[in-house]
Amino acid sequence: MLQDIGAIFILWLRDLKRYWYDKPRIVASLGQPLLFLFVLGSALSPSFQGPKGVSFTEFIFPGILCMTILFTSVFSGMSIVWDREFGFLKEVMVAPVSRWAISIGKAFGGASVAFIQGTIMLTLSLFVGVKLSITALLLSLVIMYLIAFAMSSFGIMIAARIKEMEGFQVIVNFLIMPIFFLSGALFPLDHLPAWLTFMTRIDPLTYGVDLLRGTMINVHAFPLTLDLLVITFFAVVMLAIAVIEFNLLD
Amino acid sequence: MQSDEAIKVENLTRRFNGLVAVDSISFSVGHGEIFGFLGPNGAGKTTTINMLCTLLRPTSGIAQVGCCDVSKEPNKVRREIGIIFQDPSLDDRLTADDNLRFHGYLYHMKKEMIEERIPEVLDLVELSDRRREIVKRFSGGMKRRLEIARGLMHRPKILFLDEPTIGLDPQTRVHIWDYILRMRKETGLTIFMTTHYMQEAEVCDRIAIIDHGKIVALDTPAKLKETNGETTLENVFLKLTGRQIRAQSSDTFAPPWRRR
DSSP states (O other): OHHHHHHHHHHHHHHHHHHHHOHHHHHHHHHHHHIIIIIIHHHHGGGOOOGGGOOHHHHHHHHHHHHHHHHHHHHHHHTHHHHHHTSHHHHHHTSSOOHHHHHHHHHHHHHHHHHHHHHHHHGGGGTTTOOOOHHHHHHHHHHHHHHHHHHHHHHHHHHHHOOSTTHHHHHIIIIIHHHHHTTTSSSOSSSOOHHHHHHHHTOHHHHHHHHHHHHHHSOOSSOHHHHHHHHHHHHHHHHHHHHHHHHHOO | OOOSEEEEEEEEEEEETTEEEEEEEEEEEETTOEEEEEOOTTSSHHHHHHHHTTSSOOSEEEEEETTEETTTOHHHHHHHEEEEOSSOOOOTTSBHHHHHHHHHHHTTOOHHHHHHHHHHHHHHTTOGGGTTSBGGGSOHHHHHHHHHHHHHTTOOSEEEEESTTTTOOHHHHHHHHHHHHHHHHHHOOEEEEEOSOHHHHTTOSEEEEEETTEEEEEEOHHHHHHHHTOSSHHHHHHHHHOSOOOOOOGGGGSOGGGOO
16 A cells, blocks of 8 residues: 555656656647637627626636646647557556556646646736635635546546547547536536527536636636536546546556 | 465466467466566567556466465565566656656555665666656667666566567667576576577576477577587577468557456
């Protein structure tokens, strides 16, 4: 048990080191969220009828944070596919380490990397007019980690299922992009057509975005307790599936 | 409890969707022995190694490696063995030091022990000056040497080498054999290896030749040559396994944990 904690620690550290060594990627992956935030934000702000007088940029800011976290954490979780392709996973699988420790270490690793990336984005709150109290800031950080953890577990769960790197693009287009677009990161959740209302409600990230938005700018569509419950439930279930799938690997 | 043999295999069998990859093989390897496992592509070498290393569950039969049975107590077996895989298995976006440290943690080594062993094993494979460098920039031979250093990091009792010198130049090959033989002399390491280079196989104390999942010969290199009336191991090998070129079954390309 204690030994497995050592393995969890080192798998977590590995993801952080890989992230830290690859500084160009840190900068590059900020490009897309910045475009969304400033170009889309500025372009649509004049025509946006926001609740409580918030601007469109303010409104989408928590959504853009979730986008950054979503992509970074799912990709980190899915990097297991690369580890398998390039042989490194064998080194881990043949070590005297419990399978559950491998998936948990990986989940924390992916979550932490995404959390750091999200935190870098969060510093932009100073420029978009989102003012956070200390309490709101701390709560936001906790929520961000929770979302990151849920999504990296989700990524691991997918990685255990797809066999080849070719499957990766399919997953991005048909799973990750819809999760982002349907989450209400970029639009309010009321007054939507019925089909879209339905789609947004079954997207787990919807509740993450709502929770973060509620915490940061006090605009939300659901009770925050419900948001918190859904996203926590999702995180636990995804992690459980990831652990079980890893145990089944021969 | 220490058994007389380092590895003991009885009627070990592995099937993939009805196809028999390893067909009821039996053999044992003594402590400190270098045991060569030869055979054409697709003969069942890697499947056997994967079963002995706990990466693949046997369909039937028993394999005892070190202290324990591979199916019953895989984690105890894993502690006692080191493996140099056929394909690279380093994290090439990390440094040599990171890779070794990572390995140390995975094998539950104490921190002081890790600090002590990293310079030792790097010195052994003459990579001390590259310790802080990202592995991506290493040449093929350097990566291989680092993998050997890593495999020896936790002082395994049994070392598995799956074609350890494939794709390396003669200089590097000679070097790698120097390290391995030195390790055996110093620590009494048991070595189980596969190779396609017959000169390398000469180093072995005993050789098993496997074909179509069955062991067709098992003896010392000298005896094998004698009984088959050949002067070289290469000829013994061709005599026993034929001259036809083998196709590797598609199954062996799938990563071991995906094979059912």
